[in-house]
Amino acid sequence: MDQPPLSVEPLLTMTGIAKHFGGVMAVQDVDLTLGRGEVVAIVGDNGAGKSTLIKVLTGVHVPDEGVITLEGRQVSITSKRASQALGIEAVYQDLGLVDTLDAAGNVFLGHELKRYILGIPFLRNARMAEEAARVLKENVGIELEDITVPTHNLSGGQRQAVAIARAIYNTDLKILVMDEPTAALGPEETRNTLKLMRRLKDQGISLIVISHNLDHVFAVADRVMVMRGGRVAATLDCKSSTKQDVLAHIIAATDGNVAA
Amino acid sequence: MAIAASASVGRANRRREVPWIERYINILGPLVMILTLCLVMAFADPRFFRVQNIMIILQDASIYMVLAMGMTLVITGRGIDLSIGSVAALAAVVMAMLIKDVGVNVYVAMLIAVLVGLACGFMNGFVITKLRVPDLIATLSMDLVFRGFALVLAAGVVLARFPDPLVWLGRGRVFEVVPVAAIVGITVLVIGFVIYRYTPLGRYAVAIGGNTEAAVLTGIDVTRHKMFQYMLMGGLAGLAGVMLTGRLNAIQATAGMGLTLHTIAAVVVGGTTLFGGRGSMAGSLVGVLLLSMVVNALVLLRLDFFWQQVAAGVIIITSVAFYAALQDPGKGGVSGLVRRLGGGAR
Numbered sequence: 001m002d003q004p005p006l007s008v009e010p011l012l013t014m015t016g017i018a019k020h021f022g023g024v025m026a027v028q029d030v031d032l033t034l035g036r037g038e039v040v041a042i043v044g045d046n047g048a049g050k051s052t053l054i055k056v057l058t059g060v061h062v063p064d065e066g067v068i069t070l071e072g073r074q075v076s077i078t079s080k081r082a083s084q085a086l087g088i089e090a091v092y093q094d095l096g097l098v099d100t101l102d103a104a105g106n107v108f109l110g111h112e113l114k115r116y117i118l119g120i121p122f123l124r125n126a127r128m129a130e131e132a133a134r135v136l137k138e139n140v141g142i143e144l145e146d147i148t149v150p151t152h153n154l155s156g157g158q159r160q161a162v163a164i165a166r167a168i169y170n171t172d173l174k175i176l177v178m179d180e181p182t183a184a185l186g187p188e189e190t191r192n193t194l195k196l197m198r199r200l201k202d203q204g205i206s207l208i209v210i211s212h213n214l215d216h217v218f219a220v221a222d223r224v225m226v227m228r229g230g231r232v233a234a235t236l237d238c239k240s241s242t243k244q245d246v247l248a249h250i251i252a253a254t255d256g257n258v259a260a
Numbered sequence: 261m262a263i264a265a266s267a268s269v270g271r272a273n274r275r276r277e278v279p280w281i282e283r284y285i286n287i288l289g290p291l292v293m294i295l296t297l298c299l300v301m302a303f304a305d306p307r308f309f310r311v312q313n314i315m316i317i318l319q320d321a322s323i324y325m326v327l328a329m330g331m332t333l334v335i336t337g338r339g340i341d342l343s344i345g346s347v348a349a350l351a352a353v354v355m356a357m358l359i360k361d362v363g364v365n366v367y368v369a370m371l372i373a374v375l376v377g378l379a380c381g382f383m384n385g386f387v388i389t390k391l392r393v394p395d396l397i398a399t400l401s402m403d404l405v406f407r408g409f410a411l412v413l414a415a416g417v418v419l420a421r422f423p424d425p426l427v428w429l430g431r432g433r434v435f436e437v438v439p440v441a442a443i444v445g446i447t448v449l450v451i452g453f454v455i456y457r458y459t460p461l462g463r464y465a466v467a468i469g470g471n472t473e474a475a476v477l478t479g480i481d482v483t484r485h486k487m488f489q490y491m492l493m494g495g496l497a498g499l500a501g502v503m504l505t506g507r508l509n510a511i512q513a514t515a516g517m518g519l520t521l522h523t524i525a526a527v528v529v530g531g532t533t534l535f536g537g538r539g540s541m542a543g544s545l546v547g548v549l550l551l552s553m554v555v556n557a558l559v560l561l562r563l564d565f566f567w568q569q570v571a572a573g574v575i576i577i578t579s580v581a582f583y584a585a586l587q588d589p590g591k592g593g594v595s596g597l598v599r600r601l602g603g604g605a606r
């Protein structure tokens with residue numbers, strides 16, 4: 001079993017993960033480690049099993065085989081809720097926002113601030129708007145001109161920021177999983193999202209990012225894991241390798257198993 | 261009009277800005293129709309504006325106000341309740357028989373009517389959440405069930421002449437002017453407004469209607485909230501049945517047939533979308549008033565009942581088409597509409 005060198009005990013380890021759909025082996029014998037505040041990128045061709053792997057982590061799929069440990073303890077992640085309870089959140093472009101609610105409504109969804117009058121819970125809308133604006137500004141680095149517009153009217157990057165703000169605010173967020181976070185964004189929003197990822201890393205949050213764009217990968221990631229045919233083709237250190245190295249592993253015809 | 265983007269937000273993928281008008285369009289739309297109607301009536305029949313007539317309109321609108329409150333919440337939660345007319349009839353028949361045949365105290369009987377409505381709402385909610393029958397089919401079927409019970413109970417009899425408190429609720433006037441029923445209706449809608457805006461019940465109706473999956477993921481108990489929405493709707497339908505009985509001072513099992521669609525129409529005209537996730541109590545109030553004013557105008561103009569039906573249909577289609585046009589991103593929403601109409605300012 002090849003493992004990249006780690007200075008401290010890893011935050012997360014996934015070992016020997018396998019998942020098949022009928023006859024398709026979507027993921028097979030995959031190992032992944034993630035340190036605190038580390039950014040790991042997963043790259044690979046379409047159908048390589050990237051999404052399936054992270055869905056195992058976020059509780060969407062239950063793996064056929066494999067062990068997951070978090071902070072040294074073995075955990076079983078059987079549902080999205082279980083994964084969230086462990087401090088693991090996934091942000092997809094369109095998932096999880098109620099687009100007819102505003103940013104504050106979304107950030108606090110299910111965890112609203114309330115005030116009880118005669119035992120009846122009333123929403124503290126003004127307070128929530130303030131708090132949401134603060135989290136968005138301080139933790140996510142984004143300022144909305146008008147925090148009361150439905151998120152439906154926000155841009156892709158802004159909506160993503162709202163989803164991340166919610167993840168940060170509501171859970172003791174340890175790991176944020178992002179599946180192609182920049183896929184639908186324009187150049188400026190992409191820059192903002194990359195900046196945001198670095199910001200989260202600085203806050204000690206670990207990131208797993210799936211991307212098809214190696215420029216983005218090298219802009220934020222510490223390590224990059226290349227997947228091919230459901231297996232790990234290579235894990236490379238971003239500092240000591242180049243885009244060409246990664247590309248070679250993505251398209252290589254042979255099953256190289258390279259550890260950094 | 262150019263929009264200044266702050267430094268931290270990208271311009272590239274930015275969607276359109278929401279001008280203030282878009283937030284209130286659901287109220288402004290029907291208000292414009294109301295003003296148009298007033299303009300027409302100013303020429304066609306000034307009796308329309310007499311205080312007495314306005315009070316008649318309010319009186320007529322009151323029952324729909326009560327029903328619209330529940331319906332706004334139900335539709336926002338991406339549900340629909342097609343059984344409310346029958347619930348109102350069943351609750352009213354039960355109350356009437358308790359008063360006339362059993363001699364139950366009128367206040368107690370009125371309370372029981374509301375409880376009957378609640379029970380009907382509970383059954384709707386149960387069928388929808390536990391038996392997983394889609395809202396439309398469930399309430400359409402339960403409509404038959406509730407109506408059937410009402411018919412069995414009343415057996416074709418018209419029950420009439422009720423104690424004063426009931427009649428006062430239905431057709432009484434405060435200071436000889438303002439209909440009691442209208443005060444009840446507006447109070448119910450104000451409570452609805454508070455529930456919608458300022459309590460988790462309203463917030464979660466929006467969340468469930470807007471993105472059920474997201475609501476479930478954040479731990480919102482969808483079953484519980486749907487149950488609540490349908491039970492509130494049922495209880496209010498029971499109250500509507502009480503008010504209807506009081507107004508007519510008579511009730512029969514076939515009463516309230518048109519209540520359901522009229523209520524849904526008013527709510528939809530007020531900007532609550534049938535796709536769920538977006539609604540407005542204030543809009544529903546304006547929608548209810550618009551429909552009642554149209555019906556009243558047509559009566560004043562001595563147009564047939566059939567024309568009232570046609571008018572109601574046309575208003576609903578106009579409103580819904582209007583909202584659909586606003587939602588069309590290709591046309592740039594309200595700002596686009598305003599631009600196309602040549603008004604520069606947003």
Ligand SMILES: Nc1ncnc2c1ncn2[C@@H]1O[C@H](COP(=O)(O)OP(=O)(O)OP(=O)(O)O)[C@@H](O)[C@H]1O
Pocket residue numbers: 021024025026044045046047048049050051052053
């Ligand atoms: N729910 C599913 N049911 C059946 N097969 C699935 C399912 N999800 C994924 N697969 C299959 O598993 C394989 C891996 O898919 P996966 O979505 O993980 O790839 P990916 O690396 O994320 O690809 P892409 O870059 O296109 O998103 C594919 O062959 C896919 O068809």
Ligand SMILES: [Mg+2]
Pocket residue numbers: 050051052
């Ligand atoms: Mg994928």
